[in-house]
Structures are given as C-alpha cells and as structure tokens.
Amino acid sequence: MALQQEGTAGEQLIIQANQLAEQVTNIQYLQQPDLVKRFGAKGRERTKQDSLYSLSYLAESVLMQSPALFVHYISWLKLLLRGYRVTEHDLMVNMLAIRGVLLDHFDHTQKQDVIQYLDLGIHYIKQADVSVSYIDV
16 A cells, blocks of 8 residues: 655655565565575565665655666666675666566656656666776786
8 A cells, every 4th residue: 555645756755665665575585585595584684775775765866856866876786786696687676676666556646757767777787887997908
C-alpha cells in the first residue's frame, strides 16, 4: 500500500525510502537466492542499506533537479561495490528491483521524473567501463 502524496517527489521518496528499500531487498533475494551463500546473514542487511542509500541519492537528485548527481553516484557505486565482490549484474538486479518497486508502490504525480533519473543510472550501469590511464607505458 502506497502512502498518499506529500510534498515533492524527492521529499516523498525520502519519507518512503526505508519501506521501499525493504521491498527491494526482498525482491532481490527472491531473484538471487545465491546471495545468501555468497554474502551470509549480513549480506541481506547490507543490501537493504545499499538500497536505502540508492533511494536517498535518487531522492536528492530529484530534489536538486540534477540527473547528473545520480549518474555520478552510480559510477562511484559501481567502483565501490567491485571491492566487495558485488558484480555489475547484482547492481543491475538491484536497480531494476528499485524501478519495479517504485512503479508499483510509489504514488506521486512526478513519478515519471523519478523513473527517468533512475533509468539514466541503469543506462550507465549497462555501459562498458572505459578505463582511462594518464600514464603512457
């Protein structure tokens, strides 16, 4: 059950972020049951925390009317998660779960704006990494 619209889309997303992050985590663990074996009991807690961070950055990006802020967050997140053995596939499953939860459980007149920002982040994940070296070998 979605909450009634209150304030801007970014403000409403902040209000609902914890509840939405829980739903995202449930979906991701249903779609990727191997996560339990890969990351143990703490993994589920970390997935919810990461989902909450992503929803918070998405909300802030919408509030600031800056899709670039969310894309920058996603580029940083991709690099960070590699160090924790979280694959780009795992990240994509998470972002698509966020998208589905927002479509199903986030009611706001500006929902499409939120989805557009999220889609930019999803598109960035799909792009091949291009490592730039400033050192000539």
